[in-house]
Every structure is written in structure tokens, then in C-alpha cells.
Amino acid sequence: MLKWALIFAVISLVAGLFGFTGMAAGAAGIAKVLFVLFLLVAVVFLVLGYKGVRAISR
Template sequence: MLHYAVVFLVIALVAAVFGFGGIAAGAVGIAKVLFFVFVIMAVVSFIIGLLKKN
């Protein structure tokens, strides 16, 4: 999940360098969503792991 967020961020940077503002904005939006989904899944996984130990 984090890999795809980084890929979309790189796509956004390349698109911004070449002047494609709309594509860059869309790619940044997708990267943000994927990053936050990754963070939420990581936190939930961490909490479940702590609860299973006890």
C-alpha cells in the first residue's frame, strides 16, 4: 500500500515538472488517500498484535 502511495507521488512530481497540473493534482490526491489507508491499517494491525499477545 505504501509502495503505491510513493509511486503516485512520483507520478505527480513528474507530471508537475512537465506542466500537467490536473494530472499532478489527481495523482497527489490518490497518493494521500493511499497513505492514510496505509496508516490506518498499520495502526489497527499494531493494536490487534498487542491484544493478541495478552
């Protein structure tokens, strides 16, 4: 998911460089959404991993 967020961020930068501001804004919006989803999933997995280690170590 982070890979796709970075790809859309690069697309946004290139489109903005060539003057395609509408496409650049759309790609930037998609990149932001994917990055937030990545952060949420990463936090969920960190919490689940922490709980799993605590359950095993008891």
C-alpha cells in the same frame, strides 16, 4: 499500499515538473488517500498484534 502511495507521489512530482498540473493534482490526491489508508491499516494491525501478545502471555 505504501508502495502504491509512493508511486503516485512520484508520478505527481514528474507530472508537475512537465506542467501537467491536472494530472499532478489527481495523482497527489490518490497518493494522500492511499497513505491515510496505509496508516489506518497499520494502526489496526498494531492494536491487534498488541492484544494478541497480551492474550498469549497471560
